[in-house]
Amino acid sequence: MRALAVITALALIACGGGGSTSGAPGGGGSTGEGGMTSAGGSSVGAGGEPLMNPGALVDDGLIARYFLDEATTGQPSEVIDHTTDPLDLALTWDTTGDPAGYFEDPEGHRGIAFPAITRNDRASIAIDGTKIQTRLAGSATMTYELVADIQAVEPLGSRLCHIGFDTDHTLSLETNSITRLEMSVNHDLGGLGAVSLADLGRAVFHGVVDTREADPQERVRLYVNASRVPNLAPTPPDQNDTLVIDDGRHFVIGNREIGGRTIQGTIYYAAIYDAALTAEQVLFNTTLLLADDDAPN
Known part of the structure; x- marks a missing residue:
């Protein structure tokens, strides 16, 4: 299934699918090339052209990747x-x-419900x-990547992927309405998109x-299923912040560490990068993750 997804992604990229490409050449990150690497970390992308390996998610600037597939049911102790x-x-x-707990949907995708x-x-x-702090602190680029089925949200702000202390929003992909997706950067609302979350499914x-x-509107970019969501946020980060x-x-x-900010729904996968993934990289990973968001066998 992953091999078929890669072929589909390549075809879409060749046709220019997945929305507009934005960002400076290279798109940030640890390689400086904006290329893609295999899950095993092999270098690819000569001349900026990505080498796509079947089943291999982009890991340009990857800090951590959590497949959330440790169980099909129950409450394990760690991710x-x-x-x-x-x-x-x-x-x-x-x-x-x-009780919340691990869950496997009818298509075999595992996550936390x-x-x-x-x-x-x-x-x-x-x-x-930790590597999250040392690699993100002082960086001008990063990406959160998430697979979820969101059915209801906390009006004070459900956290999807979050870095923070107590009640703050240091760096948070979040939502306070079932019709919007938000991204807080350095405590400010840097990204805001109109999205009908409950209609999306996984x-x-x-x-x-x-x-x-x-361009201030390019400094925080939101994507849903690789489609760019226009940024309506009033306070994008300053250039080179x-x-x-x-x-x-x-x-x-x-959630946040002090709790009280879950969604109603399922989170299947999460990853964090110190690179700003390009539209092509977002499309490639999205195609793979829609097919299978669990760890390769």
Whole structure:
């Protein structure tokens, strides 16, 4: 299935699908080429042309990748980071109401199912001194990548992928309405898009930051299933602003560390990069993740 998805992605990219390409050449990140690499980390993309390997997600600037496939049911204790320098997350389960837990949908996609908004369930880790803090702090670029089925949201702001302390929004892909997707950057609302989340079903979301862009509306880019969502945010980051990731922050999937900000729905996958993925890279990963968001066998 992944091999077929790669062929589809290549065909779409060749036809210019997946929305407009934006960003400076190279799109940021650790390679400086804006290329793509295999899941095993092999270098590819001579002359900026990506070499697509079947089943291999883009990992240009990849910091951590969580397939959320540790179980088909129940409440495991941790989420595994599938990178060469893993940073696993602890799972915290709310003991009130209907239990959250791992879930496998009819198509075989695994994830964490949240039965209601405003719960305390989460996957998280304190990031002081970790690769997340050291690679993002001072960076002008980053990307959140998420697969989720969002059915209801907390009006005060459900967190999807989140870095923060207490109630703040240091760096957060989030939503406070079932009709909008948001991205907070350095505590400010840098990305805001009109999206009918409940109508999507299982979908792939990207929040891309590249403050090197001259156009303010290009500095935070939101994608849903590889389609660009116009940015309506009133406070995009200033040009060449860098990320401020102070001590005391947590990286959290599905909540904030103090809880109370779950969605109702399922989160299937999450990843974080220090690169600003290009539209082509977003399209390529989206095609793969829509087919299969669990770890390759």
